[in-house]
Amino acid sequence: CRCRQACRCLSDMDTQLESLIKRLARLPGLGPRSARRAALYLLQNRDRLMLPLAEELGSVARTVRNCAECGNLGNADICGICSDTQRDRSLLCVVEDVGDLWAMERAAVFRGTYHVLGGTLSAIDGRGPEDLYIDRLVSRASTGVSEVILALSATVEGQTTAHYIHERLQSLPVEVTRLAHGVPVGGELDFLDDGTLAQALKARARLG
Numbered sequence: 001c002r003c004r005q006a007c008r009c010l011s012d013m014d015t016q017l018e019s020l021i022k023r024l025a026r027l028p029g030l031g032p033r034s035a036r037r038a039a040l041y042l043l044q045n046r047d048r049l050m051l052p053l054a055e056e057l058g059s060v061a062r063t064v065r066n067c068a069e070c071g072n073l074g075n076a077d078i079c080g081i082c083s084d085t086q087r088d089r090s091l092l093c094v095v096e097d098v099g100d101l102w103a104m105e106r107a108a109v110f111r112g113t114y115h116v117l118g119g120t121l122s123a124i125d126g127r128g129p130e131d132l133y134i135d136r137l138v139s140r141a142s143t144g145v146s147e148v149i150l151a152l153s154a155t156v157e158g159q160t161t162a163h164y165i166h167e168r169l170q171s172l173p174v175e176v177t178r179l180a181h182g183v184p185v186g187g188e189l190d191f192l193d194d195g196t197l198a199q200a201l202k203a204r205a206r207l208g
Contacts, residue, residue, distance in 0.1 A: 069140075071116030071133060073098055081105075081113060088112045090146040094137060094165065096120055096153060104151065112149075115140060120157040121164060134165060141174050150178040154199070 017039060024035035042050040066072070067079035074080060081087065091112025095101050101114050117132045129135075141148050148169060152158040166176050182200030192200075 066116075070101075070114045071098070071118065072101055072114060086111070089144060091149065092137075092141060092145045092147070093149045093151050095151050096158070096161075100151065117152075117161070120152065120155075120161040122157050129164065132161075134168060137165065138168050138172070141169055142172050145174055147175045147177060150176065152178070154181045154195075 021032065021035045021039050024030055024038050025032050027035075030038065042053070063075055064073055065075075065077070067074055067082055068077045069082045070079065072079040072081060076083075088111050091110075092115055093104060093110055093112055094115045094117060095104065096117055096119060098116055101116060104110050104114070115133070115137050117134065117137070119127055119132055121127060121129065121132070137148075148165075150162045150165060152162050162178055169176050180203045182196065182203050
């Protein structure tokens with residue numbers, strides 16, 4: 001009957017919506033409630049937002065790939081940064097993920113090349129050296145690189161990873177440095193945590 005058919009259609013639609021919401025909820029910063037709001041908003045604006053977004057996602061999934069040299073994202077096997085002849089290839093900046101690379105580029109203060117590790121060492125998450133691009137980093141650092149800059153997070157995992165990489169690079173004729181951690185530009189001491197203050201004191205520099 002028509003009533004039974006309508007119920008089946010409604011059930012199918014609910015299943016599709018729930019599947020969409022669950023997928024959206026996996027995105028960083030989106031929980032189930034935010035995912036439901038996002039799904040509803042997209043459905044209410046399907047012609048203006050949802051359909052163009054679906055097409056764009058499909059296009060990006062088909063064309064964007066990881067750079068074979070540094071791990072950055074781009075439309076070619078070698079990204080624009082690695083293929084830029086104006087970059088200083090003797091400087092290699094190590095970052096955890098592509099988002100960190102983009103942050104460095106936004107600052108527009110580094111003109112060397114990058115190496116994306118793909119994360120940090122984490123015993124809790126079961127992520128060891130073999131799960132990161134550390135062997136590739138050692139290989140790159142052995143060919144024409146004079147300094148490796150470890151731009152990793154000031155977390156236990158980040159510092160553990162930095163220490164491990166430092167040990168792996170000790171046999172190579174390269175200088176290993178890391179980003180300074182301390183008082184941010186414009187920061188007020190009263191609002192900083194104890195760890196940041198302690199690190200800022202240790203990393204103090206001479207004036208003049």
